[in-house]
Amino acid sequence: MRDAVPGARLHLFDGADPMLARARARLAPGAAGAAGAALPVVTTVADLTGPLPAGPFDAVVSALAIHHLDDPAKRNLFRRVHAVVEPGGVFVNLEQVNGPDDTLTRRYADIHERRARTAGADDDEWNAALSRMAHDRCAPLEAQLAWLREAGFHQVDCVVKDWRFAVYAGWRPTQN
Secondary structure, three states: OOOOOOOOOEEEEEOOHHHHHHHHHHHOOOOOOOOOOOOOEEEEEOOOOOOOOOOOEEEEEEEOOHHHOOHHHHHHHHHHHHHHEEEEEEEEEEEEOEOOOHHHHHHHHHHHHHHHHHOOOOHHHHHHHHHHHOOOOOOEHHHHHHHHHHHOOEEEEEEEEEOOEEEEEEEOOOOO
16 A cells, blocks of 8 residues: 555454564665655554544445454444545455355365465465364355445445455545
8 A cells, every 4th residue: 555655554454463573674764675765654442343543534445354354243343434534535445255056155165275285385384274264254256345335335336356356445535
């Protein structure tokens, strides 16, 4: 984000302080890959089901986190994100999604495994991934796009999709 939007002020939010500590280290002045002048990085350790940082934010970006929530919690989160996004601002989410039906969801899983193994995952590594994914609560992409619209976002769209991985976004209208 900092490379895409120079001068951006970052507020990182995660349920695991060790993840935030790694991010702070990567974004520290002089850290490898830390571009431009260092700006303060604010962090909040909290769960996605709890209160969000107050905002307002020009953009809220999430990556591979929301699929851990059940569907009602996802819908609730989208409403709460809408409330902290500045009018004209955007919410962007990179997420794992289910297919529109069970057959395609299974195909997504098969392709995910094939790609992981092609990239070098052995049985132990893949089984560990399956163990972690057992806690996932993925939802179909179309449902999530509908929930964003229901939350009040406009111009909702999937901007990139590769089987079970999708990047989708919605903008908060400048006027209601």
